[in-house]
Amino acid sequence: DAGITQSPRHKVTETGTPVTLRCHQTENHRYMYWYRQDPGHGLRLIHYSYGVKDTDKGEVSDGYSVSRSKTEDFLLTLESATSSQTSVYFCAISEWGTGGPDTQYFGPGTRLTVL
């Protein structure tokens, strides 16, 4: 299994509070991603990173920000959590393979509940 950890694994918070989720990898992969998973929607990309300090928006980035100050860590921040951000959040990593894009490997997920 790819060395990806997410913390915390579960979190309950209140509307309006800031929340930071952490993704840590030990694979030295260049690309890192944050997804949210909701019933009926599969996984949707929030933000991604293609190197230290290099990040960009995904499909559902409103209300989220990210930072990557080291290769191994990718942080997702909800500046002011809302109930619509209740979801399961997955981090993923990948590298560019010799023949093209390589597999994305996923972390165990963080279940976030916003009351």
Place this chain on the structure above:
Amino acid sequence: AQSVTQPDIHITVSEGASLELRCNYSYGATPYLFWYVQSPGQGLQLLLKYFSGDTLVQGIKGFEAEFKRSQSSFNLRKPSVHWSDAAEYFCAVGAVGGYNKLIFGAGTRLAVHP
């Protein structure tokens, strides 16, 4: 815009029966295609992937998938399902713009009856 459609939200099969999960994609060029499996409370695990070459791809756990360009499909198959195959299955396509981004389908939840 790129998209992935998994027409079946839920499928129930009997143990030992064959399985086919459907996936259709929208993409102009030759796509990069993936199937992932998610067991309850777990992250996603890659079953198989198609980049080029042989259109019939073998994966882990006895799964295979066939790329059909004319039908824009990448259906997942298994000849004999085991109770442990009960999970959610996601089809994904590599997104334009690089950076190994993926676009996922909504998933198909598989239940297996003994």
